[in-house]
Amino acid sequence: MIPDAVALQTTGAIARLLINGLQAGAIYILLAVGLSIILGTLKFVNFAHGALYIIGAYLGLIIAQDPSFGGKLAEWGFGDIGLGFGYLAALVVVPLVVFVIGVLMERFVARPFYDRPDTDQILLTYGIALILTELFRVLFGGASRSIDQPPWARGSATGVPVLGDALTALGINAVSTWRIVIILLTAVLVGIVFVLIEYTDFGLTVRAGTVDAEMVELLGVKLSRPYLVVFGIGAALAGVAGLVGGPLVNFNPDYGATILVPAFLTVVVGGVGSIRGAVIAGLSFGLIQAGLVQFGFSEWAQVGIYAVAAVVLLVRPQGLLGQEVAA
Amino acid sequence: MAVVTGPATGRGGGGGDYPSLGNFPIEGDAAVFGFNVPTTGPYSSEGEDELRAYELAAKHLNEGGGWVDSQFDDLSGDGVLDYQIDYVEGDTATDPSQATNSANQMVDRDGVIMFSGGSSSATAIAQQQVAQDSKVLYMCCLTHSNETTGVECRRYGFREMFNAYTTGQALAPVVAEEYGEDNSFYQLYADYSWGQTQQESMNQFLTEIAGWEQVDSVPTPLGTDDYSSFLSEAANSGADVLILNHYGLDGATSLQQAVDAGLKDSMTLLVPLYNRPMAEAAGDAISGVFGTAAWDSQIDNEASNQFTEVFQEEYDRIPSGPAQLAYAQTLQYAAAVERAGTFYPPEVIRQLEDYEYDNIGMGAETMRACDHQAIRDVPVVRGLPGEEQEQGSYFEIVNVTSRDDLWYGCDEGPAAECELGPYGDE
Amino acid sequence: MASTDATESEERTTDASDTDRSEATAPPEEYDGPLLQTDGLVKRFGGLTATDDVNLDIEQGERVSLIGPNGAGKSTIINLITRRLDPTEGDIRFKGQSILGLNPHEVVQRGMSKSFQQASIFPTLTVRQNARVAALAAEHGSFRFNFFRHRDRFSEVEGVARETLEAVGLWDQRESPAEDLPYGDKRRLEIGIALAADPDMLLMDEPTAGMSPEETHATVDLIEEVKEERGLTFLLVEHDMEIVFRVSDRIVVLNRGSVIAEGPPEEIRENPDVQDAYLGGVEL
């Protein structure tokens, strides 16, 4: 009896650690995969990636619900611009719109800066992030918002048939359905991107172009288009991250800057350009945070990921799965 | 300070001549107040509401109306002493540095004789520092931290708001009555001074007053925006009650996540302190959850009703708790000036210290001399369901815990650590 | 997006924590043996053997050229000698002491300077400052000078800089930014920078690549001049046989990573192995 109880307790603890780590890591992963393929393929540093999260979140709010905004929009009489089409509509529209925004960014922001020093890219995108943040603040007001969870994913996952039983059996009794949705959605989206990059012609040219862009062009492939698409996909992932993170964590225009730093760290630790690396790093960060909390060192949870990142980068400067790039 | 001296005479000086100190004497015909609130950043909606109240206070001081006519006998409605009241506004962005800069600007450039504001303890404490160093009075608005009138207390700062310590005292009897005495509780607290004292206070008073038992108390790092790991540990603890000691928007986030994780079904949730942006952000999640609030328009007494009325008249909206604080603090200062007969800060301070009043809708109060903390009642509220919420109305008043059951002596609790510093005329 | 130069980035990663060991193990004052020796030098990249058991002996004051078809391993040897790559096997001795384990800059401080294939200069610094940077490094080593003293107080340095610029004929342009020079002059400045470091030995990697015939001519003259005046030891990698035959005392021919011939120019010209190397072993 007693060993059984202990075993169940241990299983429960591990299961909780895993699920908490997964859900904490999911958003990092969504952001980091996008950042990583852009940085790996286009060699472009996008400090405005966090702003894309915010765009996704606000856009999702507007499409899914009928929010009323403060800020200048309200002053000009457009405070109620919500469409109220529901969350699923947002899930379709947001990635598309943010994809287009990403494509425009590649064309009009990134491309003119490919030949400039990479520090200029940082400065430029940092500036653009500031401007976007401010535009949101001015237009929508500074108040924090959240997106309502869609009715089909509200409440605790323990109430969901089958899944709930499984969770209970594992000793997990506090996890919202939405988190499970995030984990699944992340897995699906990252899976799609992975397949796209690994198993399609498009992905083939992107991977080849990452290594030797000139050679790919010599083979007659125009890379500027895959580049547009890569930037678009990276942006769309950030947008989706905002959309699925919106019901979980309150966001305001400044939030983009807050999540940018861990996202970048995930990329660098995972290895630039590596989707697997981003996933592994994101999960590690999630697990480290969850583990530190679970084992009573919660005050070190934030410091923890930075410290781990520092150690990884000192031991392996190119990141876990990264190729050494001329720095 | 104290080096700058001069034969300057305060006009309207009630017979005495005072040396110049800080921004005293006032130049010109208008006394300038500074209203330093967050107009950008996540707390801007609260800041804007405070600003409305400040502007209303200035208007009533100059033209009469509101409490100036009815509650504050010291005030004439025709300026303060012989001065019209003018004001400048600043943006703290809920950032202590920005708050300090903005306060310095008011003191240095605009020559304010008093400034007020603050929507977080860090900004309030920073401004109080400016006040002490520049010898210009600061009337704290919304700040709930013990430090404001504890270790960071200043002679030039006064706080009307209650603090974290008192919140536990106020909540304990109410929840004991509601949920019975045989409960165990689990606490999550934001790991900084406010959260720590809040957590200690909850532990102390829920144990002492309600007879509950603490299972565990776990700090969540500042800047945490995903509490899921913490919440699942809490759910797993077997406790009956979960207390979320998170301030403002963090509170909204943790509460919402707790509700999403299904914790509301298995546990009773408590949040120690409500404010409007938090309630707005949390939405339906606050439904049925107990907490305390600075003030609420539902508090039914003459002063409260009157304030709600004039505010609504002016702005067509229900005033928030911080708005009441802002309005009251401004008038409180002006009344003290009238009583002192001068704007000379040390005299005004002496008028405020140990002042007894019952005119701002919260019952009888004392502005204690030892730590500049108002000793007053604390409203305990319960969140309304989402569909019953409307703009300005998010919770119902359950109880107003009397000040006789609350507070601590000058040699206990936070007050023991308070050293107010000099008046500036010693 | 310049992934084309990714191939060049295969450098020895300089360990940041390496300390400045040049002072500790400075070579002896008197040394009469070969200036540079490589001893069974092998470098493998994965399965590819880029240099295979290369033994070089370069005497003081000697002018040696390294030739060979593309891919023969010339640049690998240069990179090994300048410590940008670590050899898989073998040893490199400069002035009789092994330089393995030294950082590139320490090798330079011991007196081995390198001139690059492309004009590798400091573009926005003036011509004079370009020379000064190099002269400073040579004169004071790393970190021997005070960061609070004005740079113009180092008059010895100024002397060297001037001497060098006069030698390469750029003294008159000393105050113009280096990036404004015509290409040929930039290459001369590049050589000047290498000379200002006051080397005992100068490695030159295709010093005339991309120059016009006149510029090439002037550069060869410059090399001759320096050779006469300074008695410098040269190791030259060059494709232009005219230059090779004109300036070399000795020629070393590499093919597939190995030395296949070595000797004075006349001898090399007649050597059938060398012809084979260039002709691929196929009969005419």
Place this chain on the structure above:
Amino acid sequence: MSDETRRADDTGTVDETGTGLAGGDLLTRWRSVKERESFVILGTVVAVLLFPYLFARAPVVSEILQGYQSLAELMLIWGIFVIGFDLLHGYTGLLSFGHAAFWGGGAYAAGVFAIHVSGSPIAMILVGTTFAVLLAWVLGFLSLRRGGIYFAILTLAFAQMLFYVALQPLSNLTGGDNGLGIGGSTIEPLLGFIPLDAGVPVITMFVDTWMYMLIGIAMVVTVAFAYRVLNSPYGMVFRAIRENEQRAEFVGLNVWRYKLMSFVLSGAIAGLAGSLFAIQQARVPVESLFWTTSGEVVIMSVIGGVGSLFGGPIGAALYLYISNIVQGMSEVVLFTQIDKLFPGAQAVVLPEWASPAPYWHLILGLLFVLVVVFIPRGGIWGGLQSIGSRIGSRFGGDR
């Protein structure tokens, strides 16, 4: 090494032909440089003296500018910070996104020292600067393993880590989220007898308080120090590394050590600025370690002009002006004092929608992006210089 001996033999001839001539040349050159240096320092002194007067007290000008004394102090402090930052970014070419570590680290060290040991401003500055130097040594050692964007992200990550450390595990020492309240009364008078808020005799009109005097002196010292360093061999080596790192290594320079040196010097100046900030504010907000602080100094530096000693302080002043004064301009009054010049003329008050106050962040962001796109190396200072030289050449051309 035969270096020394050979030089001794050879220089005989060189001396006659080369150095002999060069000697005279050098002397005049040295004199002119020395003059240039004293000119720079003198210029800084004059600017530091006039600035608060013009900004906060001069008739008309100060009222149009709406300046005030403590903002002038703050501008100088941040100006020092930017000079330190630019030493690394502008001259050595390394973009750090973690300079908040040295600014905040210096400020905290000074503040903690004041509270627990001594509130002497000079001691606080020494402690804060020393701490920043040590911190820079460690962080530089770790971050300089990578270049370019990785360096930027590494510095960002380390600084962010310090922020979280100060926020929580060390909150007993740092005051955590509330910040570290030092208190004006904890800070002792300068040299034991000059209170910082006392007026300065004789030149009161210019500098107002000893606080400003202290900051002003720090600014002058920083400028002189930075000028010296940049014109020492180090400065030349820093620039050489920025221009062509590989070449610098192949003239025999230990590039890594110079980069570290540049990082440390830069951190030291940032720490000095941080200590002054702690003194001036009598408080250290924990946000001083947050990465937005690093971002602010980047913006100031780029706006003002990368790689120019005076661009930085100009950028700092502009940034603080916009974030403090434009921020509060709820109405824009043009020609405020016009009636003094033209009696009867009226000031123009622009309608509320034209107020720049709500857009101050946006203004900064746009300004920053415009500079990055169009004048990435020159900034505003560079722009002014080129306008100046254009005017100069036009007049020159006329002759």
Place this chain on the structure above:
Amino acid sequence: MSQSDETATEVDRETTDTSDRSTVGQSILEVDAIDAYYGESHILRDLSLHVEEGEICALLGRNGAGKTTTLRSIASTAEPEVRAGQIRFYGHEITHMATEDVAVRGISLVPEERRIFPDLTVEENIHVAEVVRNRSNVLGRNISFDREQMPDEDLYEVFPRLEERLSQKGGTLSGGEQQMLAIARALKQNPDLLMLDEPYEGLAPQIIQSVEAAIERIREDGTTVLLVEQNAVAAMNVADRCYVVDQGSVVFEGTAEELRNDEETRQRYLGV
């Protein structure tokens, strides 16, 4: 991801007059007095040459003479920069055209050091070149002018070693196999003109022979070949016509036979 169809439209094949090309011996590539620079370094000086349909043309010269630069100029890579002169392909100017457009027009370059993608498998390496073909099929147009693309069987008949290693990573191949892969990849582009830069470099003699055989085979299939070699003798073995380049200019033009007989040129420019 759909590659989108614009590229093919941009390459306006319509304007290319296809009727001329049937004539054997017609020059398909004309390089007309070009000057090319790497940065400021002036590499090609007034260089002219032409390549005739169906021939193997060799470009000889010592290291650094400008041979590679010539090929890169024709392929229109980012570097070098052609500042003067014209390059025409089938009478159509291609100077300054985008690299990929030149490739799509039927010029394929196998660069020095092969430049295979080390992390991609052999199959993927070859397939990258087919991405373009696939796109043209989508458009219902054949990107290559008259001939069908070499079928896989034929390709692997020429390079049997590759077929055995289809799923192996490119980086793990030996030097000779990498060279084969690079050529095979170029053939998948179905070029009209195949440019090979030092295909024998670093290869053992027996492998050189198999590469030679492959080149012969390619010519038999009707592809024109422009070959750059330092190894003059090996080049002369396969070439119909040769150019000798020195210091960025053509100093000799003639058949391989003529070059063999021209002792002076060989001595002077080829060191032979």
